[in-house]
Amino acid sequence: MAPAWRAVGEAVCDLVFPWRCTLCLAAGPAVRGPFCDDCRAELLAEAVAYREASCPRCALPVGPYADLAGGCSECRGKALGFDAAVALGLHRKDEAPWRDFVLAIKDERGAFLAPAMASLWAEARREAFEAVPSDALVTPVPQHWFRRLRRRYNQTDVLARALAVSLRREPRDALRRVKYTPHLVGRTRQDRDAVMRGAFAARRGAELKGRTVVLVDDVLTTGSTLGSAARALMRAGARRVVAVVISREA
Numbered sequence: 740m741a742p743a744w745r746a747v748g749e750a751v752c753d754l755v756f757p758w759r760c761t762l763c764l765a766a767g768p769a770v771r772g773p774f775c776d777d778c779r780a781e782l783l784a785e786a787v788a789y790r791e792a793s794c795p796r797c798a799l800p801v802g803p804y805a806d807l808a809g810g811c812s813e814c815r816g817k818a819l820g821f822d823a824a825v826a827l828g829l830h831r832k833d834e835a836p837w838r839d840f841v842l843a844i845k846d847e848r849g850a851f852l853a854p855a856m857a858s859l860w861a862e863a864r865r866e867a868f869e870a871v872p873s874d875a876l877v878t879p880v881p882q883h884w885f886r887r888l889r890r891r892y893n894q895t896d897v898l899a900r901a902l903a904v905s906l907r908r909e910p911r912d913a914l915r916r917v918k919y920t921p922h923l924v925g926r927t928r929q930d931r932d933a934v935m936r937g938a939f940a941a942r943r944g945a946e947l948k949g950r951t952v953v954l955v956d957d958v959l960t961t962g963s964t965l966g967s968a969a970r971a972l973m974r975a976g977a978r979r980v981v982a983v984v985i986s987r988e989a
């Protein structure tokens with residue numbers, strides 16, 4: 740096709756099928772949401788493989804014959820704050836695609852990825868969510884109001900809302916940040932734990948007594964943030980906390 744006609748053809752295709760796959764850039768009827776059918780199938784297969792290859796308690800990678808009773812060799816006997824952790828994949832330096840999604844969704848223009856992440860969570864980790872009772876709440880790890888004032892968008896809000904829709908559970912802002920915390924990048928685990936201690940409290944009227952809470956963040960690194968948020972939920976009477984993230988940083 741002559742270049743000019745191809746351009747027209749692509750323009751018409753864009754009008755009829757406005758989505759392009761975020762990963763392979765294909766356009767057409769097989770692209771629903773941010774991914775084409777092939778790329779979505781690949782992501783799902785990766786997430787299912789990670790379920791088999793990771794610890795159900797802390798979401799770190801484990802070997803094929805690891806004994807996971809009470810957690811893996813990294814987390815066994817350690818108080819994490821949460822009872823279980825669900826991650827779609829691993830987040831190492833320069834490792835695509837999960838790290839790319841975590842980075843993209845930090846910006847408001849990446850919010851369109853949230854429903855796709857939620858459907859991957861629900862499908863790849865069905866067994867973890869089947870154990871979540873019907874009156875469970877889905878809640879985001881909140882930002883401090885000061886940070887929120889400067890940046891109204893919070894990726895954990897859109898992720899939690901999308902996951903609540905996928906799981907047909909109630910979304911609720913059950914937590915607030917009561918302490919302004921500096922960025923944690925580059926700090927040791929002990930340092931992060933100290934910074935995050937007491938950073939969260941349950942909101943008044945959150946009605947957490949005896950309930951399971953699905954606690955949503957974008958990434959799980961040392962677990963200091965999710966652990967501190969989970970402890971605030973437990974202090975307010977929650978029975979069980981399942982931490983859910985796009986990616987586990989090893």
Ligand SMILES: [Zn+2]
Binds near residue numbers: 761764765776777
């Ligand atoms: Zn694709």
Ligand SMILES: [Zn+2]
Binds near residue numbers: 794795810811812814
């Ligand atoms: Zn573990």
